[in-house]
Amino acid sequence: MYEKEEEMLDISNKKLELVAVPDQLVNNAIQQGILQAKAKKRKRKKTLWAFSVAAILILTFVTSIRVSPAFASAVSTIPGMERFVHLIQFDKGMKAIVENDYYESIGITQVKNNITFTVDGIIIDETGAEVFYTIEAPHSLKNMDYQEIRLFNNGQELMSSISYDLPDQEQTNRKVDKFSFVFGEIEQFKNTKFELQFEVKQPNKATSFNIPFTLKKEIKPGKIYTLNETVEIDGQQIKINEIKLYPLRVAITLEFDEQNEMKILQFEDMRIEDENGEIWSSIRNGITGFGENQNKENTYFLQSNYFKEPKELYLKFDRVQALPKEESYLLVDFAKKLILEQPSHRKIEVLNVGSNTIELKYSPIRENHTYTLFSQGENAIGGVVDIPMQSSWGEEEGQFAEVSLDAKGIINPVKIDFIAYPNYLNGSVSIQIK
Amino acid sequence: MEPVEIANRAIKGDDQAFLQVMQLYKDTLYRTAFAFLKNEHDALEAMQEVTFRAYQKIHSIKEPTYMKTWLVRIMMNYCQDQLKKRKRYNSSKSLKEIGFTEDTTKLEIDEAIASLTSGEQQLIFLKYFQNTKIKEIAELEKIPEGTVKSRLHKALKSLRNFLSEKGDAGHV
Numbered sequence: 001m002y003e004k005e006e007e008m009l010d011i012s013n014k015k016l017e018l019v020a021v022p023d024q025l026v027n028n029a030i031q032q033g034i035l036q037a038k039a040k041k042r043k044r045k046k047t048l049w050a051f052s053v054a055a056i057l058i059l060t061f062v063t064s065i066r067v068s069p070a071f072a073s074a075v076s077t078i079p080g081m082e083r084f085v086h087l088i089q090f091d092k093g094m095k096a097i098v099e100n101d102y103y104e105s106i107g108i109t110q111v112k113n114n115i116t117f118t119v120d121g122i123i124i125d126e127t128g129a130e131v132f133y134t135i136e137a138p139h140s141l142k143n144m145d146y147q148e149i150r151l152f153n154n155g156q157e158l159m160s161s162i163s164y165d166l167p168d169q170e171q172t173n174r175k176v177d178k179f180s181f182v183f184g185e186i187e188q189f190k191n192t193k194f195e196l197q198f199e200v201k202q203p204n205k206a207t208s209f210n211i212p213f214t215l216k217k218e219i220k221p222g223k224i225y226t227l228n229e230t231v232e233i234d235g236q237q238i239k240i241n242e243i244k245l246y247p248l249r250v251a252i253t254l255e256f257d258e259q260n261e262m263k264i265l266q267f268e269d270m271r272i273e274d275e276n277g278e279i280w281s282s283i284r285n286g287i288t289g290f291g292e293n294q295n296k297e298n299t300y301f302l303q304s305n306y307f308k309e310p311k312e313l314y315l316k317f318d319r320v321q322a323l324p325k326e327e328s329y330l331l332v333d334f335a336k337k338l339i340l341e342q343p344s345h346r347k348i349e350v351l352n353v354g355s356n357t358i359e360l361k362y363s364p365i366r367e368n369h370t371y372t373l374f375s376q377g378e379n380a381i382g383g384v385v386d387i388p389m390q391s392s393w394g395e396e397e398g399q400f401a402e403v404s405l406d407a408k409g410i411i412n413p414v415k416i417d418f419i420a421y422p423n424y425l426n427g428s429v430s431i432q433i434k
Numbered sequence: 435m436e437p438v439e440i441a442n443r444a445i446k447g448d449d450q451a452f453l454q455v456m457q458l459y460k461d462t463l464y465r466t467a468f469a470f471l472k473n474e475h476d477a478l479e480a481m482q483e484v485t486f487r488a489y490q491k492i493h494s495i496k497e498p499t500y501m502k503t504w505l506v507r508i509m510m511n512y513c514q515d516q517l518k519k520r521k522r523y524n525s526s527k528s529l530k531e532i533g534f535t536e537d538t539t540k541l542e543i544d545e546a547i548a549s550l551t552s553g554e555q556q557l558i559f560l561k562y563f564q565n566t567k568i569k570e571i572a573e574l575e576k577i578p579e580g581t582v583k584s585r586l587h588k589a590l591k592s593l594r595n596f597l598s599e600k601g602d603a604g605h606v
Contacts, residue, residue, distance in 0.1 A: 002590040005597070008543040009562040016563065021464045022474060029478045030456045033485025034449070143448065203448065355576070391490070404494075 078105060080120050083176045084132050093281075093304040094130070097123050097247055100307040104217050113207040114138060119196055122213075125220055125246040126189075127301075128160065128182040131196060140172040147199035147206065151181050154190035158183055182301075186244070186251075189219060220306070222246045225313075225433050233320060234425035236260045241297070243272075243315065243433055250281050250302040252315065258296070263328040266420050268319035268366055270300060272433065274310035281305050318428040319366075321421055329417045332358065334410050347422045348373070351400075356407040362422060364399045371420035377405055378415045385409035387416075441498035452492060456485060459502050462564070463509050469563070470513035480516070484509045500574060503566050507574065510556045546596040554589035561586060 081098070097103060102123060109118040116136045123130040129151060135141065151158045160181040179198075192215040199208040223245040230239045237257035244251045250272065256264055272281040281302045289300040323343050330350070331341035337353040352359040365371050370392045377385035386406040393400055405414065437458060443451035456463075463484060467477035487508055495504055547555055560566040568586075572579040 002594060005543075005590050005593045006562065008597075009558065012543050012547075013563045016465050016469050019465050019468050021461050022478070025474075025478050026460050026464050026481055029481035030453070030460065030485045033482040034453070034489055036482070037486045037489035145447070 078103060078121070080105070080107070083134070084120070084178065093248065093306070094123070096305060096307045102217070102220065102247055102307075104215060106211075106213050108211050108213055110209045110211055112209060113205060115200065115207055117198060117209040117211070119211045119213065122194075122215070123248060124194075124215070125248050126183070126186045126222055127246045127249050127251060128180065129158075130248065131179045131181070133178065133198075134174065134176050135200070136174045138173065141175060142172055143202055145201045147201050148197065148208075149179055149199075150197040152195040152197070153187070154193055155195075156190075158187055160184060182249075186222070192216075192219075220247050222251075223306075227431070227433065229431060230257075231429045231431055233427040233429050234262070234322075236262050236264065236322070236425060238264070238429070240315065240431060245306055246304060247306040248304055250304050252300045252302065253297060254300065255297045261324060262322040262425065263325045264425075265321040265323065265328075265418060266371060267300060267317045268321065270302060270315070270317040272302060273314045273316055275312035276310075280308070280310060280313060313433040314430055315433055316428070316430045320425040321365075321423060322425050323418060323421050323423055328421075329415050330358070332414050332416065333412045334405075334414065335412050340413055343418070343421065343423070345421075345423050348418075356405045356410060358403045358405075358416075360401045360403070361397070362399050362401075364394060365420065365422045370399075373401055373418060373420050374403060374416050375419045376416075377409070378417075379409055379411040380413055381411055383409055383411070385414055385416075437501070438498050441495075441501040444501075445492055445495050445498060447493060452489060455501060455505075456488075459505050462502065463505055466506055466509045466559070466563075467513055469559070470510065471516060476516065480509060480512055484512055487512070497573065500570055503560065503564065503570055503574060506560065506564055506566075507556065510559060514552045514555070542597060543593075546593045549596050550589055550592055554585070554592065557582070557586055558589050558593070 078098070081103070103121055104123070105121045106119045107121070109116060111117075114137055116134075118134045118136075120132040120134055122132065131151070146164065149162050149164075151160065158181065160183045163180045163182075164177055193212070194215065195210060195212040197208065197210050199206060201207075225243045225245075227240045227242060230237055232238070237260060239255040239257070241253040241255055243253075252270070267283070270283055271279050274280045281304060283300075283302055289298060323345070327341070327343045329341070329343075330339060332339055332353060334353065334355055337355075339350050339353060342350065348360050348362040350358060351361050360373065372390050372392075374387055374390065376387055379385050386409060387403055388406055389402075389404040391402050403416075405416075435454075440451050440454045440458070444455045460481070464477055464481060467480035467484075468474070471477050471480060484505070488505055491508075495501065547558060550558065557571065560571055561568075568579050568582050572582045575582070
């Protein structure tokens with residue numbers, strides 16, 4: 001019927017096949033694309049783990065600071081510690097922990113399927129644990145994937161969210177890294193007997209390690225300040241319940257008044273200052289808190305400075321992200337690929353809706369920081385729709401994010417709450433802790 | 435190894451296999467980019483971006499035999515987005531660039547294709563440049579085969595209309 005058109009198309013196609021392919025340049029482009037994707041994948045893995053517990057607020061950033069002489073000398077007294085310097089040098093609290101001898105060397109190794117797994121040491125308190133490990137093999141570990149990572153006390157699993165960095169490793173057959181466990185609630189340990197279970201998978205082969213160990217150092221308890229004071233910012237009431245100081249983190253529990261018009265999302269600059277106005281503690285890299293969707297009570301984590309005791313402490317924050325409650329979400333019909341409702345501020349633009357994905361664009365929320373925008377979705381019948389993957393990257397035109405929902409849970413329309421959004425309350429808060 | 439087997443491994447996250455997949459289809463992908471973007475520089479940039487996107491999403495492929503078409507679709511989506519951007523930012527410049535071909539047959543059919551909607555362009559490209567089966571297109575688009583056929587029919591009709599209008603104009 002359309003023979004003439006089909007013939008013309010055929011000629012055009014034959015001409016296209018004559019276009020020379022610059023092989024070397026194309027190979028380079030492919031190489032670059034893979035490198036770019038891998039760099040992003042590493043970041044994403046972290047998010048993936050952290051999200052496996054519940055609605056968690058996360059922010060990550062990368063920074064580097066020179067190693068101070070005091071820290072360097074503390075490190076040199078701990079066997080094997082120098083390997084981990086790159087993992088902790090940018091974390092003030094972690095550095096103080098090492099300097100104050102709260103890091104405990106373990107040094108237990110297990111060899112299975114030709115893979116050597118060593119738990120080098122641990123920093124643990126009632127809020128979480130940092131487990132430093134080394135994994136080595138006589139062959140490359142490139143195709144190895146991490147599976148289950150669990151920590152037990154007295155035979156019972158400690159419910160936690162786990163993250164790991166997988167930084168660029170110098171050798172392909174060795175990984176030096178740490179697992180970060182953040183416990184779902186404050187743990188009162190039964191005894192000093194712990195066990196780490198770790199499973200790795202290579203093509204067609206899974207290997208699991210069990211490393212039991214007993215701690216010798218005393219686990220430092222939290223220092224608790226109960227405040228129960230209400231502050232107001234831009235007409236919104238926030239009750240500060242308590243502030244607990246642990247070696248690994250400071251946990252601040254806030255309660256938001258149900259009458260508030262705004263849903264409060266992230267505190268970008270929440271910090272604790274001492275009597276000289278010096279920042280004693282600020283938001284740390286990684287998991288920044290646990291929250292629940294109703295936006296009633298949330299726990300936020302700050303970097304700790306447990307070993308330093310100033311006379312006075314003040315909790316402060318200015319940059320508070322918030323959205324009007326009735327428009328703090330996206331309502332999406334994935335079948336029609338339509339956004340039905342979204343915040344009227346339109347500071348985050350929806351570029352595209354796929355069958356289970358959303359692409360967004362916005363101006364960078366905060367320099368050097370990437371916020372995860374959503375926690376989970378809710379389908380038309382009130383079921384949870386998981387968001388196993390969220391990635392974000394910056395380009396010249398702005399910040400982009402891609403969110404993939406678990407297709408199995410989708411019953412349209414799906415409501416997806418924002419947990420970060422570049423819209424702010426006016427005002428600032430300062431409250432004395434001690 | 436068979437392409438399907440390589441595809442399967444790549445979907446499971448084997449980096450080596452992913453590289454093999456890209457090697458296998460790089461010529462097709464490059465020419466696809468060239469067909470839309472018309473120059474080497476942009477086509478190379480497209481290769482990098484499409485590699486990046488494919489690496490991120492490869493785990494979501496359900497049917498490994500459709501790997502090539504899946505990649506070509508990512509490429510076409512990328513190219514069409516780029517063309518839209520170009521139009522927005524410097525429409526006059528890109529118009530001049532298109533005029534590089536001397537062969538009028540090519541020019542006319544290319545112009546005709548360019549006049550189609552994004553979806554129709556992709557359909558025509560898959561069917562007539564990639565010889566993709568209607569069944570495969572239907573499954574990838576998650577629409578019935580009959581719908582693919584009728585859309586194809588409509589696209590060809592638009593091509594004919596465009597070409598005959600051009601032709602008539604030429605005679606006047």
